Amino acid sequence: MSNSELYREALKVMPGGVNSPVRAFKSVGAEPVFSVLAKGSKIWDSDGSEYIDYIGSWGPAILGHTHEDVIAAVIEAATYGLSFGTATENEIRLAEKIMHFFPGIEMLRLVSSGTEATMSALRLARGYTKRDKVIKFAGCYHGHADSFLVAAGSGAMTLGVPNSPGVTEGAAKDTLIAKFNDIGSVEELIANNPDQVAAVIIEPVIGNAGVIPPVDGFLQKLRAVTEANGILLIMDEVMTGFRLAPGGAQELYGVEGDLTTLGKVIGGGMPVGAFGGKREIMEMMAPAGPVYQAGTLSGNPVSVAAGLATLKVIEWDMLKFYNNLERMGAMLEAGVRDILDRKGLSYQYQRVGSMACLYFTDEPVVSYEDAATCDTEKFGEYYRGTLSGGVLMPPSQFEAFFIGDAHSEADIEKTLEVIEGAVV
Numbered sequence: 001m002s003n004s005e006l007y008r009e010a011l012k013v014m015p016g017g018v019n020s021p022v023r024a025f026k027s028v029g030a031e032p033v034f035s036v037l038a039k040g041s042k043i044w045d046s047d048g049s050e051y052i053d054y055i056g057s058w059g060p061a062i063l064g065h066t067h068e069d070v071i072a073a074v075i076e077a078a079t080y081g082l083s084f085g086t087a088t089e090n091e092i093r094l095a096e097k098i099m100h101f102f103p104g105i106e107m108l109r110l111v112s113s114g115t116e117a118t119m120s121a122l123r124l125a126r127g128y129t130k131r132d133k134v135i136k137f138a139g140c141y142h143g144h145a146d147s148f149l150v151a152a153g154s155g156a157m158t159l160g161v162p163n164s165p166g167v168t169e170g171a172a173k174d175t176l177i178a179k180f181n182d183i184g185s186v187e188e189l190i191a192n193n194p195d196q197v198a199a200v201i202i203e204p205v206i207g208n209a210g211v212i213p214p215v216d217g218f219l220q221k222l223r224a225v226t227e228a229n230g231i232l233l234i235m236d237e238v239m240t241g242f243r244l245a246p247g248g249a250q251e252l253y254g255v256e257g258d259l260t261t262l263g264k265v266i267g268g269g270m271p272v273g274a275f276g277g278k279r280e281i282m283e284m285m286a287p288a289g290p291v292y293q294a295g296t297l298s299g300n301p302v303s304v305a306a307g308l309a310t311l312k313v314i315e316w317d318m319l320k321f322y323n324n325l326e327r328m329g330a331m332l333e334a335g336v337r338d339i340l341d342r343k344g345l346s347y348q349y350q351r352v353g354s355m356a357c358l359y360f361t362d363e364p365v366v367s368y369e370d371a372a373t374c375d376t377e378k379f380g381e382y383y384r385g386t387l388s389g390g391v392l393m394p395p396s397q398f399e400a401f402f403i404g405d406a407h408s409e410a411d412i413e414k415t416l417e418v419i420e421g422a423v424v
């Protein structure tokens, strides 16, 4: 069946025809792709079209798709048991591996998604500090738990739904919104809510309103102001963990959170999330302590095997691995800049290593407010051109695209040819 035929059938059984909003391609005026096969840097869909893929499953596919070591580990784990409902040795091994690269994580808990990780980390922060409020930044997305669906980026921003119906005023009132890269906005909220803020949660590099890096010193100041006020800093590294560096944005920028949330890469394409941090805080979690959190499939053996295998591949020749991601990221950036400059288009290309975003605006994008002024019509036009040329980018102006280890120079050259034809 073709993509279009499947879409019509899907609309009958799933809201909007998809199981996650941005998969609908609505904001770029296209119909959803129904994938059938993914291998290395490529994806094939139901129409039989081949794409060079830059969605990368929204981040997990850092090795490229269906890496043989990961598939072998998944098959082996599955033959031993899909889910035991008891503890397993590999959960310890994955925890150890993560802790090795994130020195700020002294203990962690595995869950099944990034959403679970962030909502659990917030509960823990509230339980630990005995305070209710949380500060988040406009444009940061931390999954779809009620407390975070206020000024969230990503799907909510793409569809123009800044606050979801169904989120009660009660849940939203404890979420305070600061401006990314503006430490004054954080200080003001803290001053207006003395001894009430449990945590500040941040995407250290925003990847859900395009890509917005922190300006020099911003994360350091945030660390200082949270520490001075007894507020926990939650580094949401669901997207950036093991992507920007093995130790994530915290390693890259030299700033350590009290709690860290992870997902995506650490599951190698299978459903996994994790949150962890200082031992004293983590020991508040049940059954060691009173803060409750649980999961039927937490630490699922097949997911853990996929995660472990992925991290082992990254670790094998780590310097080469991250150098290669940077090299490919830089090659694509230089090529796109050359094309757009020649054509005299207004744009901002924002990139940190293997995550990047092309905004159609002539203003620098340092906050959600700046990102929101982009020309989404122009993006849609560009998007449809790249898609029909065989390049699969995330179908939204407000998403990061990802380079994986499987992207080759030939892929980048082909992508640039397609972009050349897609922009006028």
Ligand code: PLP
Pocket (backbone or CB within 6 Å): 058, 113, 114, 115, 116, 118, 141, 142, 143, 144, 203, 207, 208, 236, 237, 238, 239, 263, 264, 273
């Ligand atoms: N936090 C960040 C920074 C994310 O990018 C995402 C998902 O994109 C999440 C949390 C939620 O993760 P999940 O989609 O696995 O629930």
